[in-house]
Amino acid sequence: MQPLMAQLAELAAIDTHLDELHEDLGDLPKEVKDCERTVKTRTALAEETQQLLNELLAFRANAHIMLQEIKDKEAQYTEQQFQVRNNREFDAITKEIENLREERNRINEEQRTSSVKEENILQILSQQKQDLADAQEILNDKEKELEDLSSGHNNELKSLMSQRVELAKTIDIGPLADYERIRTFHTEAAVPLRKNCCSGCFSAVPAQKIVEIRNNLSKMFLCEHCGRILFPEDMKQV
Ligand SMILES: [Zn+2]
Known part of the structure; x- marks a missing residue:
């Protein structure tokens, strides 16, 4: 079983794909x-x-x-x-x-x-x-x-x-519901960290939080500015 953040990262990748197909x-x-x-x-x-x-x-x-x-x-x-x-x-x-x-x-x-x-x-x-x-x-x-x-x-x-x-x-139903709720505001509900920033809104993420995100892959962390789910930069995506 993959950790929660890997699951959500994969889900986000699938949704991006689906959005692209619809956009095409x-x-x-x-x-x-x-x-x-x-x-x-x-x-x-x-x-x-x-x-x-x-x-x-x-x-x-x-x-x-x-x-x-x-x-x-x-x-x-x-x-x-x-x-x-x-x-x-x-x-x-x-x-x-x-x-x-x-x-x-x-x-x-x-x-x-x-x-x-x-x-x-x-x-x-x-x-x-x-x-x-x-x-x-x-x-x-x-x-x-x-x-x-x-x-x-x-x-x-x-x-x-x-x-x-x-x-x-x-x-799990809780995180899944959170993901779906966030997706009603942001087409990309879960985004990777990039250069210590949220790649959804480009706000800086505190160093301490980045460490926590990396070390707790089964816990959901949200960007404090835009509310998107954050996952590590190197998280495998489909
Ligand atoms: Zn953000």
């Missing part, structure tokens, strides 16, 4: 999320542009029908103009004809500019599709990276966690 994954899941958001935004943008293009093409396909309908109506109104019974009716029909002409001009104008518009939309759409493909590629890479790292990490995590469980079983 740390940014990657968030990066994947960010990439997913970018892909989503760019997809929506390209879809919107595609919709504009569809509307433009539909308009162009229907324009001649719409124009023909307007012309027919105009002809109808023009005929009616000869059969009016008073000025009021004449004015009303004249107004209708004016409206139809305006509509016809609007459609003609839209038809005239539609090729340039289509060209612009196509250019924008092509750029947006490229941007989307780029974002998708980055997302795929990140997802793959996360997947690889996770599966590698999973094995290591499992092995470390079972090591930790086994080790924890051998440690």
